[in-house]
Amino acid sequence: MSYKKLIILLLVISTSCSTPNQSTEQSPEQESISESKEAPEQSEKVILFFGxxxxxxxxxxxxxxxxxxxxxxxxxxxxxxxxINAGLSGETSAGGKSRIEWVLRTTPDIFFLELGANDGLRGLPLDETYKNLQDIIDAVKKENPEVKIIIAGMMVPPNLGDDYTSEFQQLFPKLAEAYDATYIPFLLEGVAGDPELNLPDGIHPTPEGHEIVAETVWNYLEGLL
Incomplete structure (x- = not known):
């Protein structure tokens, strides 16, 4: 994907993610039990998607x-x-840190972390982003020391400067190495920049786009099940 497409793509997410979802958006409490209104049976293992x-x-x-x-x-x-889908539109790493304790009312066996992109798009200090993500993972591991972690990488446009862009790209693999986590280099691989796979805003995947994202995630998740 060209830098031009990447810049357009990620600038759109900065504005669109700050706009509340329409009729389908749910409160954090609702979103944390997205797939079913009933809590998972105790015998079932839990995969918590947090993003x-x-x-x-x-x-x-x-x-x-x-x-x-x-x-x-x-x-x-x-x-x-x-x-369990605990995604929340517009979430930053600081926002995720503030709500993780509530989400952890359900203890995950696998924890999928997809946060940080909104920090980068806003030019927030990445040392703070890294610390927030560390605190989120630490809270999860405190709840379940045996939890398996998956970290989804994202990208930022180069207009923030080469140093910032480079530091942002290194943030996710560095975090994954620190926690011996599974690392997905780019969650939107094969989807980003393709107008046929994204909504009119140019960033959020269509149902067809989500099918590709799911396939990407499955390639990394399957070995942990």
Whole structure:
């Protein structure tokens, strides 16, 4: 993907993610139990997806977002896992840190972290972003020391400067190494920049785009199940 497409793409997410979802957006309390109104059975293991508008499935029905598609794949294989979509549009790492304790009322066996892009788009200090993400993971590991972590990488446009862009790109693999986590280099691989796979805003995936995202995630998740 060209830098020009990447700049357009990520500048759009900065504005669109700050706008509340339409009829499909839910409160953090609702979103943290997206797939079902009932809590997972105790015998089921839990995969907790914790992120921003990409995870939340911006302007889509929740069953079209990639966490729900992952659940469909799990069910088709008769695996004993339940996904929970705790995505929230416009979320920053600081926002995620402030709500993680509430989300952890359900203890995850696998924790999928998709935060940081909105920090980068706003030019926030990345040492603070890194610390916030550390605190989120530490809270999860305190709840379940055996939890498996997946970290989804994102990108920022180069207009913030080479140093900032480079530091941002190194943030996610550095975090993954520190916590021995599974690392996805770019969550929107194969989707970003393609108008046929994104909503008119140019950034949030369509249902077809989420299918590709789900396939990307599955390639990294499958080995942890």
């Amino acid at each position: 921003n508008s990409i995870t939340a499935g911006y302007q889509l029905d929740m069953d079209q977002a990639f966490p729900a598609l992952i659940q469909n794949r799990i069910d088709s294989l008769d695996l004993n896992y339940k996904t």
